[in-house]
Amino acid sequence: MNSASATAAPSSVDLGNVKRLPILISLIIGAFFSILNETLLTIAFPELVNELNVTASTLQWLSTGYMLVVGVLVPASALLVQWFTTRQMFLGAMILFTLGTLVCSISPGFSLLLVGRLLQAGGTGLMLPVMMNTILVLYPPEKRGAAMGSIGLVIMFAPAIGPTLSGLILDSLSWRWLFYLVLPFAVFSIIFAFVYLKNVSTPTKPxxxxxxxxxxxxxxxxxxxxxxxxxxxxxxxxxxxxxxxxxxxxxxxxxxxxxxxxxxxxEPLMDLRAFRFPMFTLTAILLIIMMMTLFSTMSLLPFLFQGALLLSVFASGLIMLPGSLLNGLISPLTGKLFDKFGPRALVIPGTILLTIVMFFFTRVTVETTKPTFILLHICIMIAISMIMMPTQTNGLNQLPSRYYPHGTAILNTLQQVAGAIGVALFIGIMSSGQEKFLLDSGDPTNKALWPEAMVAGVHNAFLVGFGFAIIALVLSFFIKRTTSPEQQDNTNK
The missing domain is CATH 1.10.287 (Helix Hairpins)
Structure with a gap:
């Protein structure tokens, strides 16, 4: 064992009498509402521009600042989870998030609202790593898939349902209710965790x-x-x-x-020697592609629905609701299937489905029916749920337990970076395609051409996404079920 890894010692807590279900429920409740806030506020931006009397570029800091804080905190989490207990990390994260939610709900202007959002982001940035690291410590590899599937319900379902839920609330209430309604659930999560959450790790304080x-x-x-x-x-x-x-x-x-x-x-902050394990490296690459696909799809489709099909924000959210709900429902199922059949039975069909759906998205037009868009969105959300958590669980399973904090920190950091890159890349491609279409038309100021221009831009973006899906499909054939060195040693004894 190298000295760099020794500090990340596995848990010395006796887990034999620990009740796993209450701990899992504590993690899911807290994480769901903290991650939900990543996308909950975005749909209220037009209203906030007028009410807070700020420009759209200034208001965008509520989103950019959130991603920035999470992106900065997650890499440091590998160190934090070795300095503090499970209860300290989780309760600290939830208290910070709840405080931020309270500040947002009562903020009289933009400055205090931004402070509240940054506090929320601090809680979320601490929540993600402690959640995944606790699952790795708490569940043996043969039962990890189902537990990680439940976590997948949170990681993918919460941000996906955010715009729809936000549109429903804003249809009859003010933007402050986006925080008022979250606050009691956050307080409940703190109380529930205080009663039921047990420590599953021992701080080594590197x-x-x-x-x-x-x-x-x-x-x-x-x-x-x-x-x-x-x-x-x-x-x-x-x-x-x-x-x-x-x-x-x-x-x-x-x-x-x-x-x-x-x-x-x-004693590295983030031990990159985890990349010596091939399935973990393959997981990291696939995770980047999946997060870019997820975040870019969530960004592109509202542009398509509102800019080309001329639908309202609420109607756009309703089209994406069935896929988001189904994604959340089948994530635990894919976890159980992973435990039983391994990653290849899910990841290969998932990447095939993803490739097919991305191809069809390059063929949509202004005449494409709403049921068709609902079906395509359902298929892409199913494909992502079949790939992301099974791949992630498989990659982490190959790591020795001393690498758990570092492995979870690496993958969670890549999710934030890939999400930011995906949104920027795909929206940039869409905008360029839209501008080119209008210039080639000879009458770029003709508003009647704007819906077709939007479709042309979206086609270009999804064409690049189709290329990424093909790469994911090729990589999926190299995936295989993994076991950690500790499991191999136990088997050989």
Whole structure:
């Protein structure tokens, strides 16, 4: 065992008498409402622009700032989960999130609302790693799929249902109710966890490498902020803005230095030696593709529905509701199927379905019927649920237990970075295709052509997504069921 890994010792807590179900319920309740807030507020932006008297670019900080804080905190979580107990991490995260929700609900203006959102993001950034790390410690590999499937219900279902739920609330209530309604559930989660959540890990308190924390903050923060800002027209100029390419350049340089340092220090903040395990590396690549697909689809379809089909925000949310609900319902089922049949039985059919659906999205038109869009969205959400959590569980299963904090931190960080890159990339492609269509038409100011231009831009974006799906399909044939070195040692004895 190398010294770099020794500090991430597995739990020494006796898990024989620990009741797993109450702990799992505690994690799911808290994580659902914290992750839900990533997409819950976005649909209220038009109303907030008028009510708070700020510009759209300023208001976008409520979303960009949220992603930025989560992107910065998650890499440091590998250290935090080794310094604090399960209860301390979870309760601390939920208290921080609840405080942020309260601040948002009573904020009189933009500044305090932004402070509340950043506090919420801090709770969410701490919640994700402690949730996954607890599952890895609490459940043996042969039962991990079902538990991770329940976590998948939260990670994918919560942000997917956010716009629909938000549209329903805003249809009759003010934007503050987006926080009022979450607050009692957050308080309940704290009380439930205080009663039922038990510690499943023992803090080892490794050395704190301040330089690694600084490089991680600049690296991941710069990349997430740069890509998020480019997709939102950050600085008023998109990719041409110094704010965008400057932060991206700083982020990339800092990230390269961060990687170099992690491979040299004895007690790394994020142990990148986890990539020595091939199934974990394959998981990381597939996860990047899936998160880009998920976040880009969630971003592109509202543009298509509202810009080309001229539907209302609420109607757009209703079209995406069946797929979102089904995604949440079948995530635990795919986890159980993973435990029984392994990853290949789910991931290969899932990537085939994903490839087919992405191809059909490149063929949609303004005449495409709403039931067709509902069916396509259902299929893509099923495909993602068949791929993401089974792949993630399989990759983490190959890691020795001392790598659990680092493995979960790596994958959760990649989710945030891939989400930011996916939204920026696909919206950028869509916008470029839309502009090209209007210029080629000879009459770019003709509003009658705008729906067709939107469809043309979406076609280009989904064509790139189709290419990513083909890559995922090829990679899926290399996946195989894994066991950790500890399991192999026990089998050989």
């Amino acid at each position: 050395k704190v490498d301040i330089l690694s924390i600084i490089l991680s903050t600049i690296g991941f923060g710069g990349i997430v902020y740069g890509f998020s800002s480019s997709g939102e027209g950050g600085g008023g100029g998109g990719w041409s803005s110094p704010e965008v390419y400057g932060t991206l350049a700083a982020g990339i340089v800092a990230l390269l230095l961060f990687v170099w340092r992690q491979l040299r220090v004895k």
